[in-house]
Amino acid sequence: RQALHDARDVSVQVRKVTPQAKALEHKIIATPANEPVVPRGYKDWHDYDRLFKESKQIGPGEQGQAYNLPPKYQNERDLLYKVNGFNARASDDIALNRSLQDIRHPKCKEKLYLEALPTASVVVPFHNEHWTTLLRTAISAVNRSPDTLLLEVILVDDASTKAFLKDKLDDYVRENLPKVRVVHLPRRSGLIRARLAGAKVARGDVLIFLDSHTECTTNWLPPLLEPIAKDYRTCVCPFIDVIDFETFAYRAQDEGARGAFDWELFYKRLPLLEEDKKNMPEPFKSPVMAGGLFAISSKFFWELGGYDPGLDIWGGEQYELSFKIWQCGGIMVDAPCSRIGHIYRKFAPFPNPGVGDFVGRNYRRVAEVWMDEYAEYLYKRRPSYLKLDAGDLTEQKAIRKRLNCKSFKWFMTQVAFDLTKVYPPVEPPNFASGKIQSVASSNLCVDTRFKHHGDRFDLQECGRGGEQTFHLTWHKDIRPGKRPVCWDVSSGDAQAPILLYNCHGMGGNQLWRYDPGFHSGDNFTGSVSVMYAVIVTTANVLISRVTMHSGHLVQHWKSSG
């Protein structure tokens, strides 16, 4: 290995070294003759020594595998779950420098990036983050970055109240993590102003923002920096993978999509364009960022006035910055070769700090400053926003004017040009509405009884209170009343339960079809107590029927052509 290492050090300028990790494993020294030449000015930024070391790590959660916490820790688990919204006790058994499998597009292994890349500062706002998930964020960023490119990781403590963050973090970081520093904010400011505070003291050419429960993976940094090196007005997002909130298993969320929103400003995703797929894994344009994880040059960020400092606590800043970037002369891309994992919490554990509807006020600010006549589509769905006092907007409007930014109509027609096809500003009418009655016993009706995301539901006596009015919407999903929850069958198993799930409007597990040809004499297998399916669903090529089984609704899968 040492010989190989030495050989690489002298030859890195002239030849490509990607077979190194393999070569190390198999103790074969790659012959220079077989290796393609590295163009001048480019570099293979992989750290093969580290990759080799990590490939040997074993233990809980290593190689990104699921870690099942032993049942004897159940009590500790429950306590930590409540305050974090994820299994923080499991995290505590997993090494801070745990290894992950490399799930990048295969071509990413061979990619070379400019040798002259800008330096980066990572900014991580946190409020009461769990100790080990916070440290793993910082450590994965430091360990997996080329020393010359990463200047610092700035942890911005948004007035956390957990004692260990106030008392122990500074000492721990000073003693163990030379590139990391902590900035404490005197009062709770919210993630947006916390990011601003970090960005103000950052020294790098590029600002990289991360959430406080993330893990950076193999060679994540150069793909974020290179598009910025080529044009400083490019903002670059990594692929955001999923760190399971229960087991910390590391997995892809998908292999790329373009960021978007619906007219209630929920974050949504649009399919890749054909050209994006063809160019994989090259960066592709994306209308809006998810929010938490991205790189932007410090120069461009401050030219844009940073974030609107009037945005409070959480929410809306991803739209503000995305609209601003596009409308004011920048571009936004996703870089498939940069992958960073994020724990999507099971639930948000923070209580509202007593400041009312901050998300509503943030959305109102963003809509008023950037969305022009399209703001009406939001207000039509959320009339209450019009009654909120969004505060003074003079400074934000002045920025838009000063930078001579384009209209929201330009953004909608040139950048997010396919958004309204999936999320029409004016919704087409429902296909059908009404109660859904059992065929077998006509006094029973489906009743979701105002249950929530993740809950099962069943049949109740028709017309007896409850929630028995459903809409088969133009999305071809089924929603109770006007609530944005949908019937969802996320498992392909026989008799998979039907749950209420947040509507995604994209078909799939939530696609239902009205089948007027149904008759109650159809045969079903299994022990079915009540059969009332008048609706069949098609998800891919599967067709199924809905019945009652052991007290809840299930769906019967029947493969069909």
Ligand code: UD2
């Ligand atoms: C998503 C984004 C998040 C942000 C948010 C909308 C991803 C993966 N996450 O929600 O970055 O854009 O949408 O605003 O795209 N925090 C504070 N102070 C607070 C509240 C939160 O510092 O008052 C920190 C928190 O510790 C975390 C970050 O802000 O590091 C984002 O908060 P989150 O993880 O609760 O947001 P998330 O991932 O649900």
Ligand code: MN
């Ligand atoms: Mn987060």
